[in-house]
Amino acid sequence: MAFTAKDVQALRERTGCGMMDCKKALTESNGDIDKAIEFLREKGLAAAAKKAGRIAAEGVVLAVVEGKAGVVIEVNAETDFVAKNDSFREFVNTCAKVVIEQAPADVEALLACSVNGMTVDAMLKDKILTIGENIKIRRFNRYEGVLVPYVHGGGTHAVLVKFDTDDATAAKPEFLEYAKDVAMQIAAANPGYLCKEDVPAEDIEKEKEILTQQAINEGKPANIAEKMVMGRIGKFYKENCLLEQPFVKDDKISVQQYTDNTAKALGASIKIVAFSRYEKGEGLEKRQDDFAAEVASMQKH
Helix, strand or coil, X not given: CCCXXXXXXXXXXXXXXXXXXXXXXXXXCCCCHHHHHHHHHHCCHHHHHHHCCCCCCEEEEEEEEECCEEEEEEEEECCHHHHCCHHHHHHXXXXXXXXXXXXXXXXXXXXXXXXXXXXXXXXXXXXXXXXXXXXXXXXXXXXXXXXXXXXXXXXXXXXXXXXECCHHHHCCHHHHHHHHHHHHHHHHHCCCECCHHHCCHXXXXXXXXXXXXXXXXXXXXXXXXXHHHXXXXXXXXXXXXXXXXXXXXXXXXXXXXXXXXXXXXXXXXXXXXXXXXXXXXXXXXXXXXXXXXXXXXXXXX
């Protein structure tokens, strides 16, 4: 009995299993959907799919560098208990290694990658079944170049920073100390942009509109309001752009000045090129702790 793409879609909707698994199940069952579901359940895939409907907002974020390639990745689970499970951690490390070595374009491509003859997708389903919780690979970013990782709190926050400097400078302890300071700054201060030039013009215009209206509501004349807005835009840059932010260890200088001072001391050229900051469950849950104060206190020791 033949089956169509609609049959595959219907089976996917009923089981939550992947397209290739559904096609195989329908082939094995001669197009009979009920038998295909039995086939998937026997293989343990439908059970994994059932768990895949549950919310996964715990887990870990990880930043890893191997040579000139690195990744920051988030893998979620349902409970903090599982996030500390060695088998779960091993899976996260495997995913990071695959991203570094095989450079998949996105999560879907990562799931299709193979390790020792087994796809990451199959490994994921196996972990869901053996651990008994929903697990999701949420996101990752991969960089190449001079990279420095930082992981805080056993996997609550992870940062990966890319620098432009020569290999000799990158190997110096002074550079590594500076680079870790920058990574910790990103973790604590959560900048949205690298520099002023990265802020989209429409974002600045929107900010100006809001600030202008605020000034007018305060009863300020138009010419005064304009000057106030420019001052407040400067504050916006200082709060949201990494290079403009006051350096957390010495707020009398900016991160850009700290970078320039380090470069001068080492007799080298150093630039921060890019960064990624992941927070576990970001957008999935709210946290109340004062994380910035926690990181700042660590840096003072």
